[in-house]
Amino acid sequence: MLSGFLGSGKSTLLNAMLRNRDMPPTAVIINEFGEVAIDHALIEGVVDGVTLLGSGCVCCAVRSDLEAALRDLYLKHVRGLIPPFSRVILETTGLADPGPVLQTLSSRPVQMLRYRLNGLVTLVDAVHGEAALARHHEAVQQIAMADSIVLTKIDLASSTDAVRAAVHDINPSATVLAAIRGEIAPHLVLAGRAGADLGSEAKALTNTAHHSHGILSKGRQFHGRLDWEKVEPLLRAFLRMNGDRLLRLKGILWLGGVERPVAVHAVHHSLYPVDPVAASVEPGISSVVVIGDHLDEAVVDELMNGLASAVEA
Numbered sequence: 001m002l003s004g005f006l007g008s009g010k011s012t013l014l015n016a017m018l019r020n021r022d023m024p025p026t027a028v029i030i031n032e033f034g035e036v037a038i039d040h041a042l043i044e045g046v047v048d049g050v051t052l053l054g055s056g057c058v059c060c061a062v063r064s065d066l067e068a069a070l071r072d073l074y075l076k077h078v079r080g081l082i083p084p085f086s087r088v089i090l091e092t093t094g095l096a097d098p099g100p101v102l103q104t105l106s107s108r109p110v111q112m113l114r115y116r117l118n119g120l121v122t123l124v125d126a127v128h129g130e131a132a133l134a135r136h137h138e139a140v141q142q143i144a145m146a147d148s149i150v151l152t153k154i155d156l157a158s159s160t161d162a163v164r165a166a167v168h169d170i171n172p173s174a175t176v177l178a179a180i181r182g183e184i185a186p187h188l189v190l191a192g193r194a195g196a197d198l199g200s201e202a203k204a205l206t207n208t209a210h211h212s213h214g215i216l217s218k219g220r221q222f223h224g225r226l227d228w229e230k231v232e233p234l235l236r237a238f239l240r241m242n243g244d245r246l247l248r249l250k251g252i253l254w255l256g257g258v259e260r261p262v263a264v265h266a267v268h269h270s271l272y273p274v275d276p277v278a279a280s281v282e283p284g285i286s287s288v289v290v291i292g293d294h295l296d297e298a299v300v301d302e303l304m305n306g307l308a309s310a311v312e313a
């Protein structure tokens, strides 16, 4: 999923990536805000199988259309009506809060169609990004929820130090990349969650919670295997009470009775089915990171303490 504030360079990046020979076969879904399908016109002819959502914000009114668009793509794919693809890139409107879209993408109906969310990439304009952060909370949310950030228009900025610092304050764990006119190796942008090192992130965020623009990031590591029978109700209770303010919860957990570590993800009120982790992680060390919007640090500490007591003796 590709987000980024209005004019941050989403279409430019997408077009450049689609032209790149190293790009895996990709389908594109574009959500537009407004009547005129400009982006579609830009991309048509570059890749087959483009699906365009109707006008409106994908994060609210047309949420069900996103699911329909994914189903349509999947059905066309299995019937051999479109060229095969291994990826879908969803470009969202610049004004969107990514939360509801992330929820849809991680939902069971979408997973049943054999899609798996690879991650959220947010573009940040190196020249105007900071101003957008000051004025539009959506821009802050887009950064807070991202797995990776691509700084754009760095050719126009005299220095990127301040914007990098602002991004780091909101989301200290995101990988930060940079591109000029969308020129960047596609695999860097596509790394998604696999590119993140949740272990060191959780460690770094254990004692120094980050607060910026109302966003709180806090982490903890746990030694030993956790009891899922205890962990799941703790997480569900936390989401029930704090889901409105929870942007993301990410964890890699070693569970009792499960050989390989599993990844756990939550967005707002939704907890997603746990997946085995492909990447190598430190044996026996579980990590959890919570990112919230005006979320009380004491409440997060309480969750972390609860999880610590779910470590098996």
Ligand SMILES: Nc1nc2c(ncn2[C@@H]2O[C@H](COP(=O)(O)OP(=O)(O)OP(=O)(O)O)[C@@H](O)[C@H]2O)c(=O)[nH]1
Residues within 6 Å of the ligand: 004, 005, 006, 007, 008, 009, 010, 011, 012, 013, 039, 093, 094, 152, 153, 154, 155, 156, 179, 180, 181, 182
């Ligand atoms: N100089 C320079 N211009 C860029 C760069 N990236 C994008 N632009 C320009 O910035 C403008 C906006 O880029 P778009 O790709 O349309 O941005 P967008 O995020 O898709 O915009 P919306 O669809 O309105 O949200 C265009 O004029 C691009 O040519 C860059 O790295 N350097």
